[in-house]
Amino acid sequence: MVYLMILVVMLIPLYLLGQPSGGGGEGGGRLAQLRGKYDIAESDLGEISPASETMKLASLGLxxxxxSLLWKKSHDYRVLHEWDRLKATLNNIALLQPHFDKVWEFQAHNLAYNVSTEFDDYRQRYEMVREGTEFLTKGVNQNRKAPxxxxxxxxxxxxxxxxSDxxxxxxxxxxxxxxxxxxLLEEDIAVDSPEARGPSNKPDNWLVGRLWLNRxxxxxxxxxxxRRQTPLNFYETGPKWRLKHAEAIESEGILDERAQNAWQxxxxxxxxxxxxxxxxxxxxxxxLGQLDELIRQREDKINLLEEVAGDAYLDARAKAIEKLPPIQxxxxxxxEEERTKSQQxxxxxxxxxxxxxxxxxxxxTQQSKQLQALQLVEDIKDLDERILKTEGYRKQINYPYWDTLALAEQEERTVRARRLIYEAEKANADAELEKAIGLYEEAFEVWAKIFDDYPILVIDDTAQDLYESLRRYRIAIDSDEMPDDFPLKAFVELMGEYGQVDQDMYEQVRQTQKDLAEKRQAELEAEERRLEEEAAKEEAEKKAAAEEEAETGEETPAESEGEMKADQADGEEVAETEPTETEAEEADAENVDDAEMKESGESDSTEADSTGDGEGEASDAETTVDEEAPADDVVEEASPETED
Structure with missing residues (x-):
């Protein structure tokens, strides 16, 4: 009876504490008020699931x-390959512990990474990966405040x-x-937007994952x-998925302006x-992107401290230098202008x-400037700490590498280099060796220039893939030796010796090779200039000898030319004084005609005087005939002479 009375009395505080919100009191019981204050009510945490609440009550606080028992059963079902029972068990676990993040994370990972490998067909594996992502999506809806x-x-x-494979x-x-x-559209993930679509205008898994991360x-x-994650890792994944998307489409053969745009x-x-x-x-x-700005601010503060402190700063710096090794x-x-590269x-x-x-x-520092100096020292210390932290965080995620990679890959020459390698590999696989060798060599020249401008790229997966292409190239040319002028000689030597390339080591070896190449080029140019000078000297000597010989031989031709001109003048005079044979014959014929015509004229005039006017016409006719006849006779006589 006493115990019964105690239980009845305890119902009063239990009611005051556990009264639900809206159940009579203004804000419900004390527990309901606390849940509302800290936003941990069921409606605040996520979707309200009646089945989940029923399961909680049915377990009677257990x-x-x-x-835990269901968790063990899920493992047994996985071992026995009873997939339907496994998924049903996972759903029951989620109903019992809807706000325990690790339930959703672990079992989603179990489905996507462990269970999926139990299938041989990649389509069935994809279905299990999809089951894992859908399980996580349910967890997100049940836990709205779980980033x-x-x-x-x-x-x-x-x-x-x-x-994955x-x-x-x-x-x-x-x-x-x-x-x-x-x-996904129902979950407000805009898979139909350009932000989620790849080059084929279909949703891309990397870009869809990025939309989830942005959420x-x-x-x-x-x-x-x-909670339960560093901010650095949390924030880096979304931007990195963009980078991974660009890498993925290039590996699939998208090697044009679409790849450049993805890298941009x-x-x-x-x-x-x-x-x-x-x-x-x-x-x-x-x-992370303001490391250079922090370093600049620190240098400005140090320079200002040097101005304020004067000799005090110089003395402190001199003491610090004295502690360095002699070589430093x-x-x-x-x-600085006299330092060698090694000294620099x-x-x-x-x-x-x-x-x-x-x-x-x-x-x-002087008393009047000491307060300012102290403030500058505090600023320098703060900047030192920020620089140290920034450098450490940048190294954790390899920030400089990804930054440089994105800049290098958006260049047209990098896309071209990848396209050449892609085409060379394809030609090599098709046994078109001559074509493959030409494409390989063209690509290697471009990659050498890229590595010179962005040496940090020699440490990534691209470098390993390129080395594999170099290995296939050497098989194609049937030679393991590379000539001294091979564009990637330093890269090949380092990869062959160490299996990987360190950025600083590559720069050092590459610079050494450049120095040797420049020295050899200078020697070749000097030798070429010497040969050109000797050839020019020899040509000048030949020209001088030819001119001297020409001057010696010019006198005889001049005299001969004068004699020829004199003979020609004499010939012209003789030609003018002596007529030709034809001209003489024509002149004789004309003289004969004139004499005959003169005789005929005299006889005609005598007859006219004796006969009178009546006979004048007949006389004229006869005279005409007589005048024509001798002319014909003269012509007939002259013709044979002309022919002769």
Whole structure:
């Protein structure tokens, strides 16, 4: 009876504490008020599931135990390949623990990565990967304030579908999965927008994953905190999925302006990420893309401190230099314009090793300027810490490499180099060796120029793929030796010796080869100039000899020419004084005609006088006949003479 009374009395505080919201009191019981204050009510956390609430009540407070038992059953079903029971068990676990993020993460990973490998057909594997992504989507809906789940969903779409062994088939199946696209549209993932579509104008898994990640970023910017994940890793994935998309389409043979455009968009996203404020383990945020700006600000502060402190700063710096090894001291003391390349490298390293005691500088500064010096020292220390943190975070995600890769890949020559390698590999596979060799050699020349401008690219997967192409090229030409002028000789030597290429080592070897090549080129040019000078000298000697010989032989031709002119003049005079034979005969004939005509005229005049006027006409006729007849006779007589 006493226990019964105690239970009845306890119902009063239980009612006051557990009264649901809207159940009589203004804000419900105390627990309901606290849930509303901290936004942890069921309606605030996600979708309300009646089945989930029923399962919780049915477990009588033992849902943790029930979830553990079901977890073990799910493992047994996976081992036994009972896939339907496995999925049903996973749904029951999710109903019991809807707000436990790890349930959704682990079991989605189990479906997409572990269960999918149990199938031989890639289409069945894709279905299990899809089951995993859909399971995660349910978890996102049940947990609206879980950025980690949203991020994990975007990770699945990119990493699992885009980097697995079946990535080619998975990417194609995803682009053709209309049912999944409709489900994503219902989740407000705009798969029909240009942001989600690839070169084929179909949804691309990398770009869809990026949209999921952007949704997570928006959630964090609305005030939700990132839990169980570093902000650096959380924020880098979205921009990187753009980069991975560009790499994927190039590997599939998209090697034109579409690839360039993809890299340009990727570069824009990566730079935007570099300008994002990223929380750190320190009391400040950093921007990965502003390292150079921090270094510049630090140099300005140091220069200002040098002006304020004067000799105090110079003395502190001199003491710091004295602690360096002699070789570094010698490099720093040598004027910059007189340093060799080796000394310049040593001097650069020494500059970073010089550790000036800025506190001592501030203390040694004049009293009137000491406060300003102290403030500058604090600013320098703060900048040092920010620079150190920024450099560390950049190294964690290899920020400089991805930044440089995006810049290099959007150039036309890089796309052309990849296209040449792609075509060379295809020609080599088709046994068109001459064509393949020509394409290989053309591509290697372009890649050498790219590596010279962007040496950091020698450390990525592209370098490994290029080395494999070089190996196939050597098989095609049936030779393992590379000539000294081979454009990628340094790259081949380093890859062959170490299996990988270090950026600094490549730059050093490449520079050494360039120096040797320039030296050899200078020697060849000097030899060529010497040969040209000798040839010019020999030509001048030949020309002088020819001119001398010409001057000696000019006198005889002049005299002969004078004699010829004199003979010609004499001949002309003789021709003018002596008529030709034909002209003489014609003159004789004319003289004979004149004499006969004269005689005929005299006889006619005598007859006219004696006969009178009556006979004048007859006399005239006879005279005419007589005049014509002798002329004919003369012509007949002259003709034979002319013919003779």
């Amino acid at each position: 849902r943790g135990v029930a979830a 980690r789940l949203v991020w994990y969903t975007g990770w699945f779409y990119g990493q699992k579908m885009g980097m 079946e990535k080619e088939q998975f990417r194609r199946l995803f682009s053709e999965d209309d049912k999944l696209h409709e489900d 997570g970023y928006d959630l964090v910017e609305s005030g939700v905190q990132i 968009l990727a570069s824009t996203d990566w730079k935007a990420f570099g300008n994002r404020s990223v929380p750190t383990t320190a009391a400040f945020t950093i921007k 001291q010698d490099a720093l003391s040598t004027p 490298s040593i001097a650069n390293a020494a500059q970073e090793s010089v550790k000036v005691d800025y506190d001592a500088v501030a203390r040694a």
